[in-house]
Amino acid sequence: MLYAIICKDKPDSLQLRLDTRPTHLAYIESLGDAVKLGGPFLGEDQNPFGTLLIVEAESLEKAQEIADNDPYVAAGLFASREVTAWNWVLKKSADA
Template sequence: MLFTIISKDKPDSLDLRLQTRPSHLEYIKSLGDAVKLGGPFLDENGKPCGSLVIVEGDNIEGAREIASNDPYTKAGLFASTEISAWSWTVKNPENA
């Protein structure tokens, strides 16, 4: 099952995001095939202001664990995080 992890950064936290980014990317890579895709949301100036990560797992608890162990989360970057089950219906390469 797929889960979306949608996180919004706290205001004025770009420096924290940039400082934590290498650890975040290393963590995401360490999850291997569990991560299907991901990337930052951008503000009106093209600067990162949040994150979208789509992960595959057996249950929402696993997705919550992934989110809680993210270095961005541990650094206190996010104002909010929402995790939801998701069905990849359109242009899913596994259904081609």
């Protein structure tokens, strides 16, 4: 099943995001095909202020585990985080 991981950064945390980004990206890459798509939310200034990640997992608990292990979480970047089941209906990728 697919799950959306939706995170919003704490205020004034751009530098923390930038400093942690290489470790975060390495973690996301380590998840392999479980990651279907993802990227940052951008503000009007084009700076990132949050994250959307769509992952495939066996259960909500496993998707939560993926979210919990993100280096951004360990760094304390997020003000909020939500993990919820998601149904890919429109323009679904052929390899999803």
